[in-house]
Amino acid sequence: MSNTMYAIAFPRCIVALCVGLFVCSQPERSVAAEPSLDWSIQLLAVDTNEGVDLADVNQDGKLDVIAGRNWYAGPDFVPRPLRVIQDWSGYAENNGEFAYDINQDGWPDVVSGSFLPTTVHWYENPQTEGLRLGQMWKQHLLVDTEQSSNEGVEFSDLDADGSPEWIVNSWQKNVPMYVWKFSGTESDRTMTPIQIGPSGNGHGLAIGDVNDDGRADIVVGQGWYEAPAEGIARAGWTFHPDWDVQGSLPMLVVDVNQDGRNDLIVGLGHDFGLHWWQQLAPTEEGTRRYEKHLIDDSYSQPHCLHFADLDGDGDQELITGKRYYGHNGSDPGGQSPPCLYYYSWNAPDMTFERHTIDEGHVGTGLQIRTGDLNDDGRTDIAVAGKSGTYVILNRGPVDQ
Numbered sequence: 001m002s003n004t005m006y007a008i009a010f011p012r013c014i015v016a017l018c019v020g021l022f023v024c025s026q027p028e029r030s031v032a033a034e035p036s037l038d039w040s041i042q043l044l045a046v047d048t049n050e051g052v053d054l055a056d057v058n059q060d061g062k063l064d065v066i067a068g069r070n071w072y073a074g075p076d077f078v079p080r081p082l083r084v085i086q087d088w089s090g091y092a093e094n095n096g097e098f099a100y101d102i103n104q105d106g107w108p109d110v111v112s113g114s115f116l117p118t119t120v121h122w123y124e125n126p127q128t129e130g131l132r133l134g135q136m137w138k139q140h141l142l143v144d145t146e147q148s149s150n151e152g153v154e155f156s157d158l159d160a161d162g163s164p165e166w167i168v169n170s171w172q173k174n175v176p177m178y179v180w181k182f183s184g185t186e187s188d189r190t191m192t193p194i195q196i197g198p199s200g201n202g203h204g205l206a207i208g209d210v211n212d213d214g215r216a217d218i219v220v221g222q223g224w225y226e227a228p229a230e231g232i233a234r235a236g237w238t239f240h241p242d243w244d245v246q247g248s249l250p251m252l253v254v255d256v257n258q259d260g261r262n263d264l265i266v267g268l269g270h271d272f273g274l275h276w277w278q279q280l281a282p283t284e285e286g287t288r289r290y291e292k293h294l295i296d297d298s299y300s301q302p303h304c305l306h307f308a309d310l311d312g313d314g315d316q317e318l319i320t321g322k323r324y325y326g327h328n329g330s331d332p333g334g335q336s337p338p339c340l341y342y343y344s345w346n347a348p349d350m351t352f353e354r355h356t357i358d359e360g361h362v363g364t365g366l367q368i369r370t371g372d373l374n375d376d377g378r379t380d381i382a383v384a385g386k387s388g389t390y391v392i393l394n395r396g397p398v399d400q
Helices: 127-132
Strands: 005-007 013-017 020-024 037-045 053-055 064-067 070-073 078-081 097-100 109-112 119-124 138-144 150-156 165-170 177-185 188-197 205-208 217-220 223-226 238-240 252-254 263-267 272-280 289-300 306-308 317-321 339-346 351-359 368-371 380-385 388-397
Touching: 037 064, 037 070, 037 351, 053 097, 053 368, 064 097, 064 380, 064 388, 097 150, 138 188, 150 205, 165 205, 177 217, 263 289, 289 339, 289 351, 306 368, 317 351, 317 368
Parallel strands: 020 289, 205 252
Antiparallel strands: 005 351, 013 020, 037 388, 053 064, 064 070, 070 078, 097 109, 109 119, 119 138, 150 165, 165 177, 177 188, 205 217, 217 223, 223 238, 252 263, 263 272, 272 289, 306 317, 317 339, 339 351, 368 380, 380 388
16 A cells, blocks of 8 residues: 655646636645555445445444445444445435434434435434344435435534534536425424525535635535525525536535635546635625635546544544546546545645555545544544445554
């Protein structure tokens, strides 16, 4: 396994994209001096599932892995049944799953959506005896959204009321954008729709404060929705068509260079290209401007991005890799081997330095999760995709 680290960089260019102004700039390639981390990789399953989450499913104080048809009890991660998922044209009908205590009984359940079906279901944790016996989790319908072509989901508390919203992204452009809010009683949960916009959508989704007004905005492939001061359920979400990109899910809204303005980190979900968009001061007319920096374009389909502190220095690293067989191998670079990397931020050079986690075996699907999976105080990784469901244990720096 290679532990090579480097920053990908290319010459300067100017790009105008839709109504947003982008300036593209990359410095010379440089070699990083920081040591990489050592990883222990455990394959749990190989199937078409691409969703994953972490939770203490059986309440034994240890994190478990939830991935599609099974959950895997830590620390050994032996598979146990959870639910039935139908296959569709090379995919499992699971475009994102989330551990959440729906019925407020103290046990984590699973909420899950799918690509073509319009229904959203939750799966009830059978608790101690049911888990011991390997029982399937009871399926409950949350809502029929009547919306198909679902690329993926974010499960985020937009209004900071303590309850997350179900935020669905469509791969189709010019279709409505919806957020779904929990309603009903603990024994009869459902979701009610909030239409954020009538037509702005498209491949890619992020949640974060784009304009630094203290409210969570919604970023999609065709631009971003500015959250209204009156609350998320009110009309008045302003759509800004500042770009048109087939972005990752999620994209990330984060102040990369700590200049007080939130930037964007964007992977091209079905092509080559991983960039960070540095937010500049707006023009005199108020147009939002970005300087677009290339992070890496040596592999394709960085469809899923994740931030976590892997090396324990207090700063978060960017984790991503190739979504293996995202379009069943038909994307540019789709037949190349899977890979998984993390990137550390080099503030003096304003570059990201790449560190190899694995090349040739581990790719990504639609979600990346991190947590301490073996109680050693280090942050580990779980991924699920068509190259397999994996637990990747962090062994610390290679020179220790």
